[in-house]
Every structure is written in structure tokens, then in C-alpha cells.
Amino acid sequence: MSDAKAIADRLTKVRRLNALLTPSKDLRKSLTAQAAAARPTGVLYGMPVAVKDNICTLEFTTSCGSRILEGYRSPYEATAVAKLKAAGALIAGKTNCDEFAMGSSTEHSAYGRVIHPLDKARVPGGSSGGSAALVGSGAIPAALGSETGGSVRQPASFCGVVGIKPTYGRVSRYGLVAFGSSLDQIGVFGRSVHDAARVLSVISGRDPRDSTCEDRDPLRLPTVPESLQGFVIGLPREYFPPELDPGVRRACERAVRFLKEQGAAIREVSLPHTAYAVPTYYVLAPAEASSNLARYDGVRYGPRFNGAADLRSLYRSTRGQGFGPEVRRRILVGTYVLSAGYYDAYYRRAQQMRALIAQDFRNVFDRGVDLLFTPTTPTPAFKAGEKLGDPIAMYLSDIFTVTANLAGLPAMTLPIGRVKGLPIGGQLIGQAFLEDEMIEAAYALERVVPATDEA
């Protein structure tokens, strides 16, 4: 374990990434206090874990990368954070993110963009870009992020680290600031499968404060398997389209060979409704967001942007100035799709499509497939500004990740090689609440894949 000062020093050295929102001085002070209070018997004793800024902590402010919550200090902490602390971990500051977790590049933060740890011209992915960049830079072994449509796996893939999104209901959402409640899950970043898995194990399990959290024991950590004999791994053809980046394709094909060498049976499968996933997601997530973000009105907390003569202008000025353009865009879309007269055409149809997408996965798993393997993202990390003017192009960077959120399934990414120096992630999608099988396969692949070599 490292001491508080060393942790703070390592984090201070990577300030240039703009990945951490907590000022160094505050961080140093808090880490010292936390280290003194941490339980030496905890399974994560002394392990620094940075936390995405949309997860409530008592030690630091929780601004969700937004002006509208600038300086907001939560009077309570998220269940996941409380569990980390109970296990002896140290909360190593709050990480920068796209505002309210809406984005795929961490360029939509009110506190400036996050820099990719390997290439300062590129984005780290998003929305949990700060957490991904910190772990990718080696400053920290693990971090918490959150996912609604791929916000852990996509940046983990871009930054060359492991990212796990658990089954919906595996980890309590209490204290995770809601974006799309039916899709949101707290996820973890780790330098290695083991680091990510052990943090996930600690934060998982029942929570009476979250009615959507399953009444289950915490995830038990699997051991590293000797081989993948007996595993059937499906390759969904919709995830390997002709226009897939050639480097990504090469890295995936190489990873599949390694899986085969480890004893897994590989089978091509089909998830026919995949093409509808992104549009479905961009109806449902904004719909829920438009309601979830209604509470930020300047009445009870957060800054109140003044010049408000009456209630309506208070709402207008606070929400108009407090939210950035991407958040405003999604609130508008979400309000529209829930409006009388449009609900059936958009929200209801999207719900129906969501059920079909989930059924696609069940069909494949019912036919003896244990896990799916796919690329995590269609391309490696893109350049800053590249997709800012084109929201649809930005949304499509989540094309391989949103399905697991819509279906509520566990999914993870691990580095499987590099293309022109940029990390490529391979994705495993598992069956509901069978994270242990998914993690076993990840262990087996991690052991043999040359993750930092050109593919």
C-alpha cells in the first residue's frame, strides 16, 4: 500500500490531464485524514480509488462536471463510496467527466476537457474520461465511473485500461446522480482485470436504499482459470461491420485467436436488432434525463443565476446558464419524446425496441453461448474537437456498448493491443449476474494477449 503523500504526489504529477477536479491541497489533506481512519483489515486497505464527479462523496464536492452544481457538497455519500471506505480504500478525489455523464469524449465538462494520457491531441473517451485517464496514466490503480450507454467501457478502451459495467442491479445506484435511471450503473476502471474485479466485488451487493438493486450477496471474485475449455464465446456479426476500423478489426481477430488457443469454442452469432440500439438509447436516455435533471432549478441548492424577476425567469436563467449545450440538447429531446402526442411514436416504441434488443441476447445465450466477444469501440481514441460539431457521429462511438445497457447485461473491456500507439479494447458481454464467468474469460485473455503491442 502507498501512503497518502505518495498517492497525492502521483496524482499531482498528472494534473496536465485535467482528469482530477479536486484541488491538490484538498486532496492531500483528505487523503491524510482518510489514511489515518482507514480500517487495516479491509480488503482494499490503502488502495487509492478516484471517483467520478457524479457520485456523491462527503470528502469532496460533487458537481457532475456542471456549472449548475458548482461547489455542491452532498450531505451524504453514495453506497458504493461507503463500501469502498469500509473496505479500507482511500477516496482519491473526484474525476472530471462530461456534464451529467452526457458525452463520449469528456469534452462536455464545464471544467474543461480531459487530455488523453498517451496523446494530448486526443480525447480519453467519455463520459468517465477523467477516471479512465487517471488509471491509464498509471497514477492510480482503480477508479469508479458510471455508465448509461458505455461511459466506462468506451473511455477504458481509449485509455488502454480495464473497465467493467456490471449487470443492472448488481451495484447500488444510491448516491449516483441520475442520468438515465433505467440504464445507469456504477462501473469500475482498473489497471488490470484483478484490480477492477476486486473493486467491483467490494461495491456490489444489496442495498435497501435502492429498489432497483438486486437482493444478492456481493460478487465473489473468480480465480484465474487454467484454460477456457468449455466456454462458448459468440461473435455477433453485427459488431464486425465492413466499415470497422481495420486496426480495431486486426486487434479483435488476434484476440479471438488467443481465446481459441485458451480452449474456448468460438461461434458466430447474430443480434439482429443491433442497428436500432443507438436510436433507441437516444430516445430513452434523454427522456429519463429530462425528468432526472428537472430538480436543478436553483431553488434549493447549487448556484442561482440571477436577474430573475419571477419564478419562470429564475428557472430560465438558472437552467439556461447552468447547463451546457449537450445537456440542454438532451433535455429538449427528452421533453419532446415524452410529450403528449409524441409519447407513443417515440418513447413507447423505444421501450418496445429495448425489449427486442434484450431478447436478441437471451436468444443467443439460450442456445448455449456463454459470452460474447466484440470490439468495444469502432475506432481508437479520436482527436479533440473532431466530433464536437456532429452529435450523431459522437453518439455512434457508443454503438457497441449501448446494447449491454439497454439489455441490463454485464460487459467489460480489456486492452487487446495497440494501433499506431493507441490502445484498442476488446469487449466481453456476459449473462445477467454472471460477471464471474465474464471475469474468468477476461483473466484468461489478459494473461496471453500482448496488450501494449501493435496488433
Place this chain on the structure above:
Amino acid sequence: MASGWETVIGLETHVQLRTKSKMFCGCSTAFGAPPNTQVCPVCLGLPGALPVPNGEAIRLAVRAALALGCTVHPKSVLARKNYFYPDLPKGYQISQHDQPLATSGTLSFISPERGGVSAGIIRLHVEEDAGKSIHDRFPKATAVDLNRSGVPLIEIVSAPDLRSPAEARAYLLTLKQQLEYLGISDCDMEKGSLRVDANVSVRRAGATELNTRTEVKNINSFAFVEKALTVERDRQIAVVESGGAVMQQTMLYDSKENAVRPQRTKEESHDYRYFPEPDLPPLVLTPEFVAEQQSDLPELPSAKRDRFAAQYALSREHAAVLTASRAVAEYYESVVHAGAEAQAAANWVMTEALADAGDHQEQLRVPPAALAQIVALVKGGTLSHQAAKRVFAEVAAKGGDPRTVAEALGLVQVADTNVLAGWVSDVLGAHATEVARYRSGETKLMGFLLGQVMRASRGKADPKLAQRVLEEKLASAP
């Protein structure tokens, strides 16, 4: 005013469920606490907080639905009703929309005009309350108290089956009585635990179509229900009679002026954008749970009234008085079960017990067994009715066993013929003239002589026995 017209009224009643804690968090629901002291991250709508349903609130809502004869749905859905207001901390209210807890019930009640009628209940759903905006506390500012935020409510929507303002009031009072009986709510309009909005329209007598309705809000007490609806009915009739048309709008009742005014239309043009609450799974009720609630529903007031009349051979009026509240009904039955004769017990409960309760915060202070004993002492001749009332008052105030109390107060009637014979002899000796007149045929003097015996006994003589002894003495040789 209303002749030739028929009024059509449907009521939407919001009832606060009698739970210790709020609908989705553990905060207290107690009334009257200082502002914003019964709040937590959940009912304040803080970022990241999540609702957890209150099982007791759901249970009470199911019981209300069953008591109204509704179909309770095995699966219902909580939904978000979205609108902006400072006393709505999340920007949405958790309610139910297209899949409510229960539908299609009825409420039977006595209409002042039509006698026994029954109104349809369209739906019953659960929801949380908003906070309270206080506009008159600070100059030029509105204050918000969130103690009420998240308090559990049910909304009961009646069919447009009510035909007059008086009938609406009767419906509401019957609903209130029923919910109080079931222990579901305090139904106190002054404390906001029962609120009612009314949909009102008018039509020519005999017509069957439904005309444009208005919604009347801000009816703050039972006393105003009839007044507010009468004012609105008369307004609509006047509009139509003068050749105008009723507009669909919300009318606010002003009790000071006894008038209704249209609410500004800007505030009512809401699109609530309902959608299923993603933070809560559907509300699933097992058939076993519903059956269990059904089987231990208490007897409802109307059924109890009918049963009392039949079982205890009481008049309908007496049965109605005795069943008006569950506490009194249960008290009466306990008195009977403790051995009191049914009609005598009814008389005692309706007079002495209710009068005493009225003076002592509705507490029935004489235990049922003690009242049964008092009734028996009267019947057995041990106590006169007047004496028994004194014993009742004493037991109510200080407790104790009625016979012991009666003895201590010296109120027990003397039935010992030897003792009675002594008083009789004294009286006959002292009133020789009257005795002679009696014996010569003036038998109406019996009353006078008995009175003298009672007087000699200082009221303790058993009057029936004393008369018999007196008759015997007077009949025997002088």
C-alpha cells in the same frame, strides 16, 4: 335557483395515509413540526437519492381499495408526473398514471334527496405529496416547507354520479367515515389529510348527456364543500340561462367571499409527460396478500349498522348512532358481550357514555364491563336509575367497581323486607289519617304513602318491594 336543472358532480379526493413515515423515505409524517425539520436527501430530492416504497402505505391503500369494492391489480406501475414548482423538489411527483393500484369500485351512501344511492369509484392510486409554498410569511418572497414532501396519499376518483352539492357532501362524509373506520386516514381537512377537488357540470333535468365541466379547487373544509359547489352550480346555470356556454377551466373557491374565480389559464396548461418511474419496479401484489387484507378488513359502517339493528333489535336510528364511529360501536358491543341487555346498553351508551366522551376528548371512560354491571344493577333493582347515573359519573371520574362505588355512596337500594317493614310501620304510624282514608277506598293515596317510605329510607328503599310491603300492611287488620 336549480329547479329544472340537474347538477353532475364527480369528486377527486386526496387522502393522507396514516403512516408513521413518508411514502419513499423514513422521515416522520407528524403534523405541525417546524418547517423543513422532517426531511432527508430522498424527500428533498437531493442529487443521487432514490425512493424506497413504504410497505405500510401500500397496505393501507390496498385496504382502502378493497373497502370501496375496487379491483386491486396484481401489478400496477408508479409513474412520474413532471412539472416545475418550487415545492416539488424533484421536479416530478411519483404517482400512478395508466396502470393504477385499483379500479372500478363503489361507495354507497344516503343521499339527502334520493335516499340510498351508490357512486362509482373510477380509480384509486397511490402517490406522494408535494411540499408547501408559503406566500404570506415573508414580504415579496415565497418560502417552501418540505415537511409534507413525500407524505403518502391515495387519490380516489369518483364517477360523475353525484347529483347535487348536498349529495357530494354526503358522499364525502361517508367516504371519510369509512376511511376513519379502517384506520386508513385521519381525514382531517384542516390539517390537509383530506383534500377534495370537484368536477361540476349542469344539464336540464331529464337530460342524459354530460356537458362541459369545470374543476373546483381550494375547498378547504367540509363546511365549504356544499357551499363551493352550490356557488359554482349556480354560476353555470346563470351562464347557460343567459345564453352563454360554460368554459372548461379550473375555478378556485374563495371561502371568505363565498365565490369562485377562474384560475389563470397559464398555470393549468400542463403536459405532465407521465412515464413509468425507472427508480421503482412495478408494484406487484400477490393474491395471498390481497386476500389477507380482504379477510381482515373490519366490518364497514353500513354493514355494522344493519347488523346492529338486526342482531340487537335496535331501531335504525339507534343503530346508526352506535355505529357512527368504530370506537363507539366496539364499545357498545363489549358492553353487550359483558352481559348487558342490548336495548338498555344502547340507551346508556347513547346518553351517558357519549355525553361523557363529548366532555373528555372522545374517551369512553367507563370500562364496558363496568357499564354492563351498572345496567345489571338497575335491572336487578339494586340501583335506581338516578342512583345509577351517579355511579356512572363516579366510575367515569375515579374508576372502581360499580357495586363498591354504589355502596360507598350509600346508593344501594334496600330490598330487605324486615328493614322495609320498619320504614313502612313508621310511615303508617305517622300518617293515621291518610291510612284511614286509604282503607276506606282512597287507593290513590298509595303514591303519597310510598313517597313517604322512600323519603324515610332517604331514597334507598327498593320502590317495588316497598310498595308490596306497604300493600300487605294496609291490607292486614288495623
